[in-house]
Amino acid sequence: MEQLIISLLSGAAGGNIAGKLLKNLDLGLLGNSIAGILGGGLGSQILGGLLGGGGDAAAGLDIGSIISSVASGGVGGGVLMALIGVVKGALAKK
Numbered sequence: 001m002e003q004l005i006i007s008l009l010s011g012a013a014g015g016n017i018a019g020k021l022l023k024n025l026d027l028g029l030l031g032n033s034i035a036g037i038l039g040g041g042l043g044s045q046i047l048g049g050l051l052g053g054g055g056d057a058a059a060g061l062d063i064g065s066i067i068s069s070v071a072s073g074g075v076g077g078g079v080l081m082a083l084i085g086v087v088k089g090a091l092a093k094k
Contacts (some may be wrong), residue, residue: 002061004044006069011040011077018078025085035084036077043076044069 015036019026027035047068 003065003069004041006066007040007044007073007076008037009040010070010073011036011038011043011080014074014077015039015081017074018081019085022082022085025082025089027081027085027088031084032081035081039077039080040073041076042080043072046076047072 012033013036015032015034016029018036019028019032026032051068
């Protein structure tokens, strides 16, 4: 449960960082945060599934699992925010 919370918070941070770096895809503070939270949760589950440790409660909160949760959540949040920004931009041009 703690790893999921870390991933969601990291996803929100990743979404907002990506929004500030990619100004043309920025969804605003709330949009970046929501997309980042969703992406952080998805990124954590996907990476955990690929590495064979997805959501394993027995993994505990060692430094490796915390870093993994922060990295997967942050990257997942940034990627999903950017994808939503691209789709939003494409729809606005129509």
